[in-house]
Amino acid sequence: MKNKIAVKLTVYFSAVLVLFSVVIGGVFAALFKSHTLQLSKEDMQIKAVSMAQTLSELMTGSYQSGMMGKGMGMGRGGYGMYLRLLDKIAMTDVWVVDENLQLITSGMMTSTEYNYADLPQDAEAVVKKAFEGQTTFSQSFSSMLNTPVLTVGTPIIINGSVSGVLLMHAAAKGMDEAASQGIGILVISMLAALVLAVILSIVLALAFSKPLRQMKTTALQLAEGNYSARTEVRQKDEIGELAATIDTLSLRLEQASHESERLEKLRREFIVNISHELRTPVTVVRASLEALCDGIVNSPKQVDAYHRQMLKDSVFLERLVNDLLDLSRLQNLDFKMEMQELNWCDVISDAVRSIKQAAQPKQVDVRLQLDTPAQKITGDYGRLRQMLLIILDNAVKFSPEGTAVTVTKRENTVTVQDNGPGIPSDDLPYIFDRFYKVKSKANSNGTGLGLAIAKQIAQRHHIEIRVKSEEGSGTEFMFII
Numbered sequence: 504m505k506n507k508i509a510v511k512l513t514v515y516f517s518a519v520l521v522l523f524s525v526v527i528g529g530v531f532a533a534l535f536k537s538h539t540l541q542l543s544k545e546d547m548q549i550k551a552v553s554m555a556q557t558l559s560e561l562m563t564g565s566y567q568s569g570m571m572g573k574g575m576g577m578g579r580g581g582y583g584m585y586l587r588l589l590d591k592i593a594m595t596d597v598w599v600v601d602e603n604l605q606l607i608t609s610g611m612m613t614s615t616e617y618n619y620a621d622l623p624q625d626a627e628a629v630v631k632k633a634f635e636g637q638t639t640f641s642q643s644f645s646s647m648l649n650t651p652v653l654t655v656g657t658p659i660i661i662n663g664s665v666s667g668v669l670l671m672h673a674a675a676k677g678m679d680e681a682a683s684q685g686i687g688i689l690v691i692s693m694l695a696a697l698v699l700a701v702i703l704s705i706v707l708a709l710a711f712s713k714p715l716r717q718m719k720t721t722a723l724q725l726a727e728g729n730y731s732a733r734t735e736v737r738q739k740d741e742i743g744e745l746a747a748t749i750d751t752l753s754l755r756l757e758q759a760s761h762e763s764e765r766l767e768k769l770r771r772e773f774i775v776n777i778s779h780e781l782r783t784p785v786t787v788v789r790a791s792l793e794a795l796c797d798g799i800v801n802s803p804k805q806v807d808a809y810h811r812q813m814l815k816d817s818v819f820l821e822r823l824v825n826d827l828l829d830l831s832r833l834q835n836l837d838f839k840m841e842m843q844e845l846n847w848c849d850v851i852s853d854a855v856r857s858i859k860q861a862a863q864p865k866q867v868d869v870r871l872q873l874d875t876p877a878q879k880i881t882g883d884y885g886r887l888r889q890m891l892l893i894i895l896d897n898a899v900k901f902s903p904e905g906t907a908v909t910v911t912k913r914e915n916t917v918t919v920q921d922n923g924p925g926i927p928s929d930d931l932p933y934i935f936d937r938f939y940k941v942k943s944k945a946n947s948n949g950t951g952l953g954l955a956i957a958k959q960i961a962q963r964h965h966i967e968i969r970v971k972s973e974e975g976s977g978t979e980f981m982f983i984i
Contacts, residue, residue, distance in 0.1 A: 512708035513701060520700050524693040532686045543653060544640055547671050551657040552638065554597070555669045558659050561585055562666070598670040599659070600630055626670065629656035633668040636660075714742050718749055725749075730757035769936060781823070784816030826952040829889075833959035840883035840963060847878040847887075847984070851917060854891035855910055862899045868907040869895070874914065880984060882964045890960040893953045894919050894980045901978070917982040926972040934970065 632639040633656035641654045652672045659667040714736040724732035730753055736746035791809045794800045800809055832838045855871045862869050898908045901923035909920045926934060935958045961968050961982065972978040 510708075512711065513704045516704040516708075517697065517701050520697055524697065528686070528689055528693060531689055535686065535689075540653070543673060544655070547653065547655045547673055548638060548640075548657070551655045551669055551671045554671075555657045555659045557585065558599070558667075558669065559661055562659070563661055596672040598672075600668045600670060601666070626654060626656075629654055629670065630668050632656065633658045634665050636665060711742075714738065714746060718746055721749055721753065725753055725756060730760050766936070781820070784820050788813050788816050826956060829952075829956050833956060833963065840886055842881055842883055844879055844881050845884050845887075847880045847882075848873055848876055848912065850882075850884060850887045851891060851910065851912060854888050854895060857888075857892060858895040858899060858908075861896065862908070865899065865902070865904045867899050867902050867904070869899070870907055870909045872909070872911045874912055878912075880964075883960075886960045887964065890957045890966075891917075891919075891982075893957040897953065898923070898978070898980075915984040919980045919982075920977065921979075922977045925974040925976055925978055926970070927974055931970065931972060935968075 626641070629639050629641050636658055638655065638657040640656075642652070655671045656668050657671075658665040659669055714734070717736055718734050721732045721734045732753055733750050734746040736743060738746070791813050795806065795809060800806055851873070852871065855869055859869050895908065895910070898919055898921035902908055902921045903923070906922040908922075909918075911918045911920070935954050958968060960966075965984070967983040969981040969983065970978065971981075
């Protein structure tokens with residue numbers, strides 16, 4: 504009873520079947536009874552007409568016209584013998600009524616005297632129609648037979664005129680019993696079908712509710728945080744589609760959980776790294792200042808070296824703080840950029856000119872190829888320049904000495920191609936994540952925020968960034984407007 508759906512399906516299915524059985528049973532009972540009555544009438548009519556013809560032939564051959572009377576039933580000829588055997592031949596009660604409405608024979612109970620008044624109430628109407636030359640039926644209660652009867656009357660024709668009427672009675676009890684037996688068989692069949700249907704409905708209901716229970720169990724496990732749970736339901740129907748959707752949700756939740764764990768790990772690593780990055784220059788600056796203040800370092804050359812190291816560390820600290828501030832601003836949707844119409848080619852050329860100075864110490868040649876001198880777009884000039892400089896700075900930083908970085912603009916796509924060591928395939932999906940740094944000697948001074956900032960700027964300008972890279976074959980960044 505805990506399986507509510509199975510119980511409801513079984514009850515509904517059984518109720519519909521019972522209602523259907525009652526309707527079909529009622530229609531069948533009416534039709535079967537009518538059909539049985541019709542068969543009985545046809546059988547009685549055939550017998551009555553056949554016996555009436557036989558009587559006509561016997562009476563024509565044995566007696567002269569007009570001699571028929573009550574005493575004629577006592578004759579010794581074939582007619583008299585046949586008249587006495589009518590009941591046995593017909594296997595039911597048979598009466599013969601003459602033209603004076605007198606009974607010539609009184610059925611099986613020949614030892615009892617019957618009058619015409621003892622016949623069923625509507626027998627007179629049947630006899631009158633029979634004397635008119637019609638074979639007719641009636642169905643009423645007979646006080647003589649003490650039971651409902653079916654009566655058929657057919658004329659006995661001699662020399663073209665009706666000389667008598669043959670009445671045949673059959674108790675309706677036998678027909679009712681036949682109809683009752685047919686209905687009884689139908690009821691038994693319906694009960695058997697109902698039992699079978701209930702069993703099948705229970706099986707089908709359980710088969711229907713089983714996957715629902717599995718999905719419920721999976722949903723509860725997902726609610727408890729077990730994102731590896733699956734329904735294991737494989738059906739090609741709406742239930743199967745629902746189960747597949749739950750499995751997809753489970754998979755997405757599992758992936759999101761792993762991603763959340765990965766980001767949390769990156770956050771912790773960033774905190775450790777940023778703490779180290781902050782602590783190192785701050786410690787160096789403090790130590791240098793203490794040495795200068797205490798007079799430990801007093802030679803001009805050493806003082807100059809200390810000043811330069813302090814400047815370098817302060818620049819790194821400024822860069823780190825600025826990157827954090829930039830990323831925070833860009834991720835805030837309320838932060839407004841200075842959007843205006845500008846020449847995209849001017850932004851690219853400006854960024855390339857700036858990076859060429861940084862590339863000189865490594866003798867990296869930065870080449871620019873533009874397909875057009877002007878392309879109008881709407882954006883923030885400074886932020887777009889910053890986005891390109893981040894990518895160009897990485898390209899120069901990872902390029903070997905004496906190689907080239909190529910910047911190409913073709914229609915709506917800008918490509919930055921370097922000849923560096925490439926990005927490992929395991930790191931490639933995460934290079935735009937905050938705090939993520941590819942572990943290499945060339946990237947030891949990176950903060951892990953540059954590419955995240957570049958992606959945020961691109962998204963705010965509806966620019967798509969794509970990356971192609973293979974270890975040992977360089978890296979290609981594409982900006983698609």
